[in-house]
Amino acid sequence: MLQYILLGLLNYAPMTGYELKSIIDESTTHFWHAYHSQIYTMLRKLEGDGLLTSESDDADDKLNRRVYHLTDAGHAALLAWQGQPLTELPAIKDDLLVRLFFSGLRDRADVIDELRVQKLLHQRKLEYYEALAGELIARRVHSKGGAGIDLTSEARYWMATLRFGEQYERMYIAWLESVIAELEVTG
Amino acid sequence: MLQYILLGLLNYAPMTGYELKSIIDESTTHFWHAYHSQIYTMLRKLEGDGLLTSESDDADDKLNRRVYHLTDAGHAALLAWQGQPLTELPAIKDDLLVRLFFSGLRDRADVIDELRVQKLLHQRKLEYYEALAGELIARRVHSKGGAGIDLTSEARYWMATLRFGEQYERMYIAWLESVIAELEVTG
DNA sequence: TTCATCATGTAACGGGTTACATGATTAT
DNA sequence: ATAATCATGTAACCCGTTACATGATGAA
Numbered sequence: 001m002l003q004y005i006l007l008g009l010l011n012y013a014p015m016t017g018y019e020l021k022s023i024i025d026e027s028t029t030h031f032w033h034a035y036h037s038q039i040y041t042m043l044r045k046l047e048g049d050g051l052l053t054s055e056s057d058d059a060d061d062k063l064n065r066r067v068y069h070l071t072d073a074g075h076a077a078l079l080a081w082q083g084q085p086l087t088e089l090p091a092i093k094d095d096l097l098v099r100l101f102f103s104g105l106r107d108r109a110d111v112i113d114e115l116r117v118q119k120l121l122h123q124r125k126l127e128y129y130e131a132l133a134g135e136l137i138a139r140r141v142h143s144k145g146g147a148g149i150d151l152t153s154e155a156r157y158w159m160a161t162l163r164f165g166e167q168y169e170r171m172y173i174a175w176l177e178s179v180i181a182e183l184e185v186t187g
Numbered sequence: 188m189l190q191y192i193l194l195g196l197l198n199y200a201p202m203t204g205y206e207l208k209s210i211i212d213e214s215t216t217h218f219w220h221a222y223h224s225q226i227y228t229m230l231r232k233l234e235g236d237g238l239l240t241s242e243s244d245d246a247d248d249k250l251n252r253r254v255y256h257l258t259d260a261g262h263a264a265l266l267a268w269q270g271q272p273l274t275e276l277p278a279i280k281d282d283l284l285v286r287l288f289f290s291g292l293r294d295r296a297d298v299i300d301e302l303r304v305q306k307l308l309h310q311r312k313l314e315y316y317e318a319l320a321g322e323l324i325a326r327r328v329h330s331k332g333g334a335g336i337d338l339t340s341e342a343r344y345w346m347a348t349l350r351f352g353e354q355y356e357r358m359y360i361a362w363l364e365s366v367i368a369e370l371e372v373t374g
Numbered sequence: 375t376t377c378a379t380c381a382t383g384t385a386a387c388g389g390g391t392t393a394c395a396t397g398a399t400t401a402t
Numbered sequence: 403a404t405a406a407t408c409a410t411g412t413a414a415c416c417c418g419t420t421a422c423a424t425g426a427t428g429a430a
Contacts, residue, residue, distance in 0.1 A: 085286075
């Protein structure tokens with residue numbers, strides 16, 4: 001999956017690995033994160049496969065910046081991936097649910113404490129998403145000066161993933177509250 | 188994480204790898220799945236670490252069934268894991284969100300088709316969860332013959348993870364519907 | 375007898391995670 | 403000066419995934 005994220009971002013503009021990492025950390029990281037060690041390794045691999053080219057431009061650039069560009073083959077690979085729609089459900093892996101599943105042995109108070117910490121973390125994440133959505137909208141208003149009609153097609157999809165994040169966090173918080181309430185009330 | 192699932196299940200009763208796999212496929216698989224190749228390998232490892240013992244009982248058992256038991260050290264490891272509460276958010280990895288994020292280049296109709304397929308899959312999953320919840324409740328009613336008051340502490344937590352699954356699917360379906368609606372309406 | 379299910383393993387490969395490693399530039 | 407940030411890599415380890423491999427039992 002990481003390879004398609006890199007191809008997808010480089011389709012917007014040529015970039016260095018560092019820039020790719022920064023953009024990922026502000027966007028896809030919420031549904032697909034990656035370490036810089038993975039990114040640099042994958043960029044070299046994609047270059048080897050002919051999907052990218054790189055230039056370590058300017059002899060006077062002592063930072064060894066390496067700028068990657070999408071090749072025609074890379075663009076084709078991106079389109080090919082998009083042409084094969086997902087027909088399965090993405091799997092969930094969630095440590096907290098595993099822990100909760102086996103919590104029959106634990107002190108109820110300890111379980112409640114852990115759930116309360118999770119609730120706080122999810123509330124913070126929700127606030128972060130809401131701030132991000134606000135920025136995206138502000139940027140659009142600023143560049144267009146009008147009411148919210150003409151999102152570019154990219155921004156429309158970015159907003160959709162952000163709304164997912166918000167609704168996911170709201171669902172998670174509501175669920176945590178219901179579990180906490182049930183554990184608190186019953187003897 | 189798999190190791191704690193195995194320790195947690197063997198805390199209920201001694202079992203074979205095959206039985207563990209079957210139980211996982213009906214319970215934790217919704218938030219943590221595992222292949223049989225992983226399970227058998229991990230069981231051997233945990234035995235090597237002294238957390239489990241195994242007996243390939245009965246010389247007349249030609250199926251080579253190997254029954255695993257939790258040791259005292261294994262029980263202690265389970266409690267130690269439970270004693271260190273989660274203080275981070277479990278990461279999300281979701282292919283569909285990656286695909287949607289980069290869908291600006293695609294035909295809107297293709298995107299809508301893919302989202303509709305996802306909606307169907309999530310609806311099926313939701314129905315599956317609802318059926319499972321019904322079974323859990325029926326089993327409780329049957330064993331107690333009365334109104335829903337005395338879930339064992341285990342069943343209470345199992346139901347909580349099931350409710351998570353239901354609410355997750357409902358949130359996902361509602362979100363898909365909103366994205367589909369937005370894509371259908373706008374030119 | 376043949377198929378589904380029971381039952382247990384190994385091997386190869388790929389991807390994720392942590393740690394190691396180095397050095398330049400910019401702001402305080 | 404010194405810390406934060408920019409910038410790029412390698413290596414070891416662990417885990418997940420797919421495929422290979424074998425054989426017994428029970429039901430149709």
